[in-house]
Amino acid sequence: MLLRHTLYYFTARGLPGLVNFAALAVFTRLLAPEEFGRYALVVVGVGLANVILFQWLRLVLGRFYQVNRHSPDQFLGGILALFFCVAVPITGAGLVLALLWPDPIWRQLLLLAVMLLLTQAWFELSLSLAQASVKPGWYGRLSGTKALVSILVGGALAWIGWGSSAPIVGLILAHVVALLLFAVNAWRGLSLRLPARDVLYSQLRYGLPLTITFALSWVVSGSDRLIIAWIMDEQAVGEYAAGYDLVFQTLMLVLTIINTAAYPLAVNALERGGESAAMGQLKQNGQLIFVAAVAGCLGLIALGPQVVEIVIGEEFRSAAMMIFPWVALAGAIAGIKAFHFDLAFQLGVASHWLVLTGGIAAVVNVGLNLLLIPSFGILGAAWATLAAFVTALVTGAVIGCRIFSMPSVTPMLWRAVVVGAFAGGFAWAGANAFDGVWSGAVGGLMAGTFAGGFACWLVDVAGVRVMLSKRFRS
Structure with a gap:
């Protein structure tokens, strides 16, 4: 089931992910580094506000939807009521702040940021509902529509000279279109009633520590851009953000796809079969996360020169290559920490401990x-990010094993090393067998993919060898 759901979500998230990489290629060619830097600062600021204000609602929905599957309308009505309780005052405060801002460029960007925050928050809440209800098709339609509209609108506006505002307006309209087409009916007809006091207290006790944790994770992954803007300038932010987003988001996309399929299965196993059933599911989930993180990291490093030249605009390339391998390592460690070790705190409903691990890393x-x-x-910013994620992983692993029983790391790690060595080694050899950039990228990607797939079969990652043998015999 895990492999089948992962393939479903690979289509649902992978294709929009490819569109997002195309958007990175478009915007780093149509925007100047300082314009891309301002856009990156808006995105990271909206991301922080989204995490602080709305992340806990998405986490509560994902964790407790199955618990309330017998009365989903009442549960979702409470979620939607809480969303509006947060959204209304924040909208007013954001608009006042934007109108009072002295810089006219940033005044316009802050107004757009308020709209982006609201549309993005409701869009991601709808994605969480699709994931919690195990409907990858619905998830894919939402994600695909958003990705396609954002690059078409944002790219067109950037081409006619809208500057930093172009990709932000594209994202706002993309969220609105996707919600109107595929999400309005899911929320229509619900009775907006706040949850009972004891229910709300349990939701806050679960969600708020995780919100603080995600905010601290933002400090690790996003504060570097603010510090670069403060110490250096907006152009340096743009150069750093382009290279960082290319490698980090590529790796996290793969790991998020796996986790999108894996996490609901772990929750279902825990709710229906107890800790023993959850342990069996976590073994499979963890194997895929470890293998994808290590193999993806080494594969990206092997193909780094070709990927950067294909995707990133010329003004951004030298900076991107400088930080590429360090950010790849940071992404692998961040994914393993977030999508494996952090599950101990989420399944054990002891998310307050994540505040400690996140605080140390921040x-x-x-x-x-x-x-x-x-x-x-x-x-230096890339080195700082890597060191922070290593710190977070070590502290999370040490504390988490005392909260919820997790499977042994050793079988996951040695499988990941074997698959990563095959994938990274063959990707490097395939890329260097050709002189052209595109031919090297395709050759390395194919060689690394086939070698990694063979290694997965060889060491039987997540039962893939047994599954394929059964399919072959049938």
């Missing part, structure tokens, strides 16, 4: 950024 990140950026520039 302090490490900010301190190292302030120390390293003045001397090493954006490379």
Whole structure:
């Protein structure tokens, strides 16, 4: 079931992900580095506000939808009522702040940021509903429509000279179109009634610590851009963001696809079969997460020169190549931490401990950024990010095993190393067998994919060998 659902979500999220990479290629060619830098700052600021204000609702929906599957309308009505309770005052405060801002460029961008925050929050809440109800087709229609509309509208506006506002307006309209086409009916007819006090308390007790944790994770992955803008300039932010987003989002897309399929299965197993059933599911989930993280990291590093030249605009390439391998390592570690070790806190309903692990990582990140950026520039920011994610993984693994029983890491790690060595080695050999950029990228991708797939069969990752043998015999 895990492999089948992963394939479903690979289509549902993978194709929109490819469109997003095309958007990165478009915007790094149509926008100047300082314009792309302002856009990146808006996105990271909206991301922080989204995490602080609305992330807990998405987490509550994902964790407790199956628990309330016998009365979903009442549960979803409470979620929607809480959404509006947060959205209304925040909209007013955001508009006042935007109108009072002295810089006319940032005044316009802040107004757009308020609209982006609201549309993005409701869109992601709808995605969480699709994931929790195990409907990858619905999830895919939402994601695909959003990705396609954003690049078409944003690219057209950037081409006619809208600058930093172009991709932001594209994202706003993309969220609105996707919601109107595929999500309005899911929320229509619900009775907007706040949950009972004890229910709301249990939801807040679960969701708020995770919200703080995600906000601290934002400090690790997003505060570097603010510090770069403060110490350096907006152009440096644009150069850093282009390279960072290319490698980090590529790797996290793959891991998020797996987790999107895997996490509801783990929750279902826990609710229906107890901890023993959850342990069996977590073994399969963890194997896929570890293998994808390590193999994806090594494969990206092997194909880095070709990928950067194909996707990133010329003004951004040298900076992207400088930070590429370090961000790839950071992405692999961040994915393993978030999608495997953090499940101990979520399934054990002890998410408050994540505040400690996230807080330690955030302090490490900010301190190292302030120390390293003045001397090493954006490379220092990449080093700080890697060190912070390593700190978060180690502390999370040590504390999490005392909260909820997790499967042994050793079988996952050695399988990941074997598959990663096959995938990365053959990807490097395939890329260097050709002189052209496109031929090298395609050759390396195919060689790494086939070698990694063979290694997965060889070491039987998540039972793939048994599944294929059964299919072959049938």
